[in-house]
Amino acid sequence: MESGPAEPPSTATAQAWLDHHSRSLGLFIDGKFVRPAGRQSRSLADSNGGSLCSTVSAVEDDVSQCASSAVNGYKAWSGLTCHQRAKVLLRLVSVLGQHAQCVSELCGLCGASCSPSTLVRLLQYYSSWAQLRDTLITNWTPLGVVAVVVSDECSVYSLMLKVLPALAMGNSVIVVPGQSTAPPALLLAQLFMGAGLPAGALNVLTGSDMSLGAKVAQNPSISYVTYSGNKQGGAMLCKATAGMGVPVSVSPCVGATCPFIIFESADIDSAVDGVIETAFKKKKEIHWVLCVQESVLDSVVNRLSLRMAGMKCVALQSEEDRALVEATVQEAQQQGAKLVQSCAPPSSGTQYPPTVLCGAAPSSPFVVDPSPGPLLPLMTFRSNTEAVSLGNHSPHGQAASIWTEDLTLALETAKSLSVGSVWVNSHSVSDPCLPVSGHKDSGTCTDGGQEGLYQFLRPSSSSSLPLPRSSPVSMDYSKFGTAGSPVIIPDDSDPASSPKPYLQFVGGKACKSVSGCSIAVQSPGGSSVIAYCPDGGRKDVRNAVEAAAKVQPGWKKKAPSARAQSLHSLAKGLEAKRQDIAASISVQSGLPMDEADKEVELGIARLSDWAAFCDKVQGGTLPMPQSGSALSLPEALGVVGVVLPDKNPLLSMVTLLGAGIANGNALIMVPSQKYPLPALAFIQVLQSSDLPAGLVNVISGSRDQLTVALANHSVIKAIWYWGSAEGCQYLQYTCTSPLKTLSLFCQKDGEGKDGGKDWTQSHPLLLEQMWRNAVQWKSVWIPTA
Known part of the structure; x- marks a missing residue:
């Protein structure tokens, strides 16, 4: 009818x-409308251009x-x-x-x-x-x-x-x-x-x-x-x-740019209907890129041509948008793309027909930086692995739509995509019970569900927020972290009593810094030099991130029980080196040996806590108000930079190390500049552990210089920072492209404050809060009807 x-x-x-x-x-x-006098106003236009x-x-x-x-x-x-x-x-x-x-x-x-x-x-x-x-x-x-x-x-x-x-x-x-x-x-x-x-x-x-x-x-x-x-x-x-x-x-x-992936095992008619609806009929807050398996490319394009025939033109916001769309289409044709359009574009005005740009490449400007308007780039892939690579090519990680009748393939692809929401044989499903984290450049927090x-x-145990309210410091961001390290003057002391040189830990090997330079570590009173540690810099961070990025995907895929076993072995290694590490704490901080030994004992217990934590907290299924199954999955952030606090230098290190690797992350750790020796002594434990080489890296040196190196590395996904107010301000200002998840704690030198954290307390909230900082959430929606 x-x-x-x-x-x-x-x-x-x-x-x-x-x-x-x-x-x-x-x-x-x-609770009421207020219209103060003397204020400027802003006019809002309706959809027809009139004043609303x-x-x-x-x-x-x-x-x-x-x-x-x-x-x-x-x-x-x-x-x-x-x-x-x-x-x-x-x-x-x-x-x-x-x-x-x-x-x-x-x-x-x-x-x-x-x-x-x-x-x-x-x-x-x-x-x-x-x-x-x-x-x-x-x-x-x-x-x-x-x-x-x-x-x-x-x-x-x-x-x-x-x-x-x-x-x-x-x-x-x-x-x-x-x-x-x-x-x-x-x-x-x-x-x-x-x-x-x-x-x-x-x-x-x-x-x-x-x-x-x-x-x-x-x-x-x-x-x-x-x-x-x-x-x-x-x-x-x-x-x-x-x-x-x-x-x-x-x-x-x-x-954001999001992939719409059609496998050869998909119901092609349903998938094409989904493409038409999400790309051309709904108001788009995001841009879609269509990825089609080569074996069904002709079938998909033919059905798109049939379904798009007779579709009306889409209204653009302005003449400028129309010019951008036409320039994009012309550029795509020059690069060899073929057009599938519902009708011929009108000669003038702010309307343009729905258009598919077939034969796009991942590096094409209209894929990387799409223009406004009803344009849909289409790329092809051969294998399932290539489909995941195409889906993860975008700097954004907001959502993806997967079309296949093979449930195993759907779940494997969903887990491999670096996005917050995955819809299987559906699209644009939203519900507040679904926890969604922004992956990559799509956010630094989780919305929806209990996690949001x-x-x-x-x-409740924290009496204050980690960052005290203050006024911004006037600083030149380009010069932060560029100050040179204190010079080391040779002396003529007895070589037998000269300070011990320490090494850092990069890619599974104890080594000197790339620069070959060292910095002097002072005694608690500052009266003498007790050790020398490497003066790490940007190249050390680059090498560490390269090693961490190589090993982290495999570590993330390990069974939680396997990660727990590695943490238990780490705790045993710390027990074996107990005397040496307690001595480093005592020498560094001036604590009596019995108190230093207590910190080591707490460190062993904390690693055991994280080992037990590995397979206890997982995602699950969610009750949705419509038919289907929804899964919430906690995932590792990736490579995390950690600038360690001065307080409890060993205990804070193993607590944060356990939180990171228990959840599948790789770590670049910067020891306290004031008390680096316990962290550098812990390298002995890392060397004898069964952790993959490069999973945990320890780089000593100037805190500010290494903070700059971490902030400017695009692979690092999150930074946990204990340091100065200037360092916190620098990270907030700098870590916006790409976006990094920041956990910042301002500590004042000489006051022993640490953002309100008491590392010696084994309160469940301490572990829970750190666990939540170490994961991001993904929701997967699978309809049943």
Whole structure:
């Protein structure tokens, strides 16, 4: 049966809400709309180019007022019981049901379409976690005031995926929305207040650009900043907040390039339908690259041509976008690509037909840096291994879609792809129960599931945040870590009593630094030289990373029981070298031998803890609201750089070493510059262990110089840093391209402080927190119908 043309959707309810606010939306502070005088405004256009409404651009005074309101809101909201907070979120489900039409229409008008049913699912899921926080997540407390910043292209769903878990855990939230999400965010804030959320628990500040997020982060009341949107905005926010002492996590959910892989064992018709829908019919926050096995290439292209015939042109945002699309198509044709188009492009205007660029190469500019518009590059592969290589070619690691009827092949490919979400014979499935970490350049935090809640919590045993709030230090980033090492002057002392020279450990071998230089290690009082250690640098780090990257994939694939056995053997090796290493601790720190021996004993126990931990904490299956199976898998980060603390130099080293390798990572470890000898003495244990050569590397030298080398190496995925405030600021500013996951702890020399960590305490939270820092999460969705 044929149907007539669909009527245009009504927008009367949303238009009435905008008219009620005179189409000039203010800020939402302390539970009500506020429109301060003398503020600039920003106009928002609708899909037809007309003026929809205007929003206020907040200034410093508004930020201060909002932060003060959020602090009061946090006290009121966190003071409620878990059941009371859950009731408020559940009440919002019915409130949203009453005003679903207004929310849906307003999102559509702003170009940020979001189904109210998806918001209801979010509310139901996180209200349950609000109810069970103290039951299932014991000994963790909310952070305080959380700032949620999103870019202009970010969807309402991505925004609420940050806001609702923060509220469910008892935090108050300041939302800094993008231009298209500002009106829906203000409407939802109003509905939250109507559901009984305390005034100040949710505030909305609108502005003219991303700099407002940095102004909010600068306020000392803010405990945490989390960002969703394009990578450029996230990098700008990280640089602008460097040195403020506030943790910033980034989830670049816009602009990533993701593989759509079709194997020869796939149901080709279903796969092509999926390609058409995800590449051309849905609003694209991400760019897809079609990867097809050569044996079914002709079949896929023929079906694409048939399915695309008669498809309408897609509207672009501007004439500039049309010019970019045409330039991309022309460049692709010059490189030998063949076009599959639904129709001929119109001679002018902002419309362009859906287009497949067949015969693309992984290095083609339109694959690496895709232009806006309905363009789909198509690449081919021969083997399953080549398919994984193509899928991992992108610097992004957000998602992938795999099409095959072979379940074994699907699971093997899903585990091998460096992405946060994998959809088997499906695409674009989202649900809040799925934990997703940004792999590679697609983020530094986990959203969704129980795992995504921990970014909004801190251990109850920690009285303070790892980074103290401060003002950024005025520093020249290009000169950080360039200071020369102290010179060593030869003396005429007795050679028999001269200080002992130590070696570092790179690629499974004890060796000198590439430069051949050494630095002097002073006695506890600084009166004499007790040893010489290598002065490592950039080339040593490069060699260590090369060895670590070679061995880490194989170590990651080892059975957890095999990794546990290696850690047990490491603990036995430490027991065998107990006297030597205790002596190094005593000589270095001036502790009596019995206290130094206690630290070694604790180190042996800590390695045994991590050995036992290897096969105890794993992912599992998740209950989805639709048919199918969903898996959550914790995976190793990759190569991790560790700049060790001064406090408990041996115990802190083995604790972090165990956390890293127990979860499948390879490590580049930089011993404390002040107390390097225990870590260098531990090299004897590493040499006699059965760990693969290159899995653990120990490089001594200037902390700042080696920090710079770690920060600028593209293969290193994460850095755990204990050091100066300047070092923390440098890492926050530098580690944005590519993105690195940072765990930063500011320690003040001479005060014995270590970011609030007591290494001698074997509290379960210490191990759990480090385990969570050492893994990233992947979700795999397999439909059954």
